[in-house]
Amino acid sequence: MPTPSESRLKGPRLDLVVAFLMLSDTLLSGVAKASTDGLAWYGWPLLALGPLAFPLWRRYPRAVLLVTVGALVASGHLGVGPLAAVPALVAIAVAMYRGHRRLTVSLVLVVSAVTMLGNWSAAGFHFTGAVMEQSMLVIGWLHVALISGESRRQRDAYMAEAEHTREEAVKRKAADERVRIARELHDSLTHSISVIRVQAGVALHLARKRGEDPPPALVAVEEAAKDATRELRETLTMLRDDEGHRLSRVKPLADRYRGLGFTIELECEVDETAVLDQEVDHAAYRIVQEALTxxxxxxxxxxxxxxVRRGEDALLVEVADNGRPGTVVPGRGITGMRERVDALGGALDVGPGEYGFTVTARLPMPANVIADRAVPEPEPPIPAPTAATELGRTR
Incomplete structure (x- = not known):
């Protein structure tokens, strides 16, 4: 459990602390440079620009990246030392973590080329060991920041997927346990209650056949057996069922992925009150989960x-990201989605769309679900008990 001090250093507060530390580093580099060789007046705002812009990275990560790297390039000729590059390195790692890989990699390559060209020019265009050493030091740190941000992003994605898998395993184990309990109850109680109901029914039938009034206790036993059978059937149904619609849990699923730096727009027309086929509901939830992953x-x-929308005869699922669509190489995720859709007789389309890379699934719904009956059908009346019918139910 986090301590109060750890809780206070999260989110914007943590950003301000990091910005203050980076500002202290850059200004310290400026003071050291000014005390020895002097520092131009415009060097101070360039050194402060990156740290001051950093707290905005959560809302404007790309703008912060451009400003910070631009300030680094502009102040490169001042020779203020390696501490001045810390804000740019942090901004590069953060931008990679947020998923802006194309822009970040492009900037790193440009800065690497500018660094190499600048050191080469300063050496009179003589390619020496010192030029290589100075250039590779900067280029190496730029790539370390690049790789650090991407590795952390992949790690968080893996942890999120592992957490989802663990949750599903727990739910699956709980469902298996409920089924086991239902099976045990069915095997132990249903048979005994059925025998009681058969015996009471046969006794009542014989009494009425002889023209006698059946004993009230015997009538009460038969009624109690009927009630017990109905209640046991309802209990077993509840134990076998899952805990509501899976699609009603899409919002918490999307919230977990928002923690990885993605803005997720969610429109779901299915809630706990919707009438939806269990297999369609399960397949739609898995498609959304896999597409988000x-x-x-x-x-x-x-x-x-x-x-997630309900059509006249099908459930429509669409998951699209604003990334640049490329060549689709079906992996296990897309193959699994296609197998689920094919099993239900639906259609799956994966590839470029008007928004970006898009996964679209059409899942047909059974006719009894399309009717969407608000009132359940009444339970059929139990026929008059006979030895033949009751014994048939016990098998």
Whole structure:
């Protein structure tokens, strides 16, 4: 459990602390440079620009990256030392973590080329060991920041997926346990209650056949057996069922992926009160989950749109990210989605769309679900008990 001090150093407060530390480093480099060789007046705002812009990275990560790297390039000729590059390195790692890989990699390559060209020019265009050493030091740190941000992003995506898998395993184990309990109850109680009901029914039938009034106690036993059978059937149904619609849990699923730096727009027309086939509901939830996981892992964008709508005869699922669509190589995730859709007789389309890379699934719904009956059918009346019918139910 986090301590109060740890809780206070999260979010914007942590950003301000990091910005203050980076500002102290850059200004310290400026003071050291000014005390020895002097520092131009415009060097101070360039050194302060990156740290002051850093607290805005959560809302404007790309703008912060451009400003910070631009300040680094502009102040490169001042010779203020390696501490001045810390804000740019942090901004590069953060931008990679947020998924802006194309822009970040491009900037790193440009800065690397400018660094190499600047050191070469300063040496009179003589390619020496000192030029190589100075250039590779800067280029190496730029790539370390690049790799650090991407590795942390992949790690968080893996941890999120592992957490989802663990949750599903726990739920699956709980469902298996409920089924086991239901089976045990069925085997132990249903048979005994059925025998009681058969015996009471046969006794009542014989009494009425002889023209006698059945004993009230015997009538009460038969009624109690009927009630017990009905209640036991309802209990077993509840134990076998899952805990509500899976699609009603899409919002918490999207919230977990938002923690990885993606803006997720969610439109879901299915809630706990909706009448939905269990297999369609399960398949739709898995498609949304897999598509979100693919977006976090492979998308170059930062925004995902999730839409779940009910058509006249099918459930429509669309997950699209604003990354640049490329060549689709079906992996286990897309193959699994296609197998789920094919099993239900639906259609799956994966590839470029008007928004970006898009996964679209159409899942047909059974006719009894399309009717969407608000009132359940009444339970059929139990026929008059006979030895033949009751014994048939016990098998």
């Amino acid at each position: 693919n977006a976090v892992r492979h998308s170059s964008g930062d925004r995902v749109r999730v839409r």
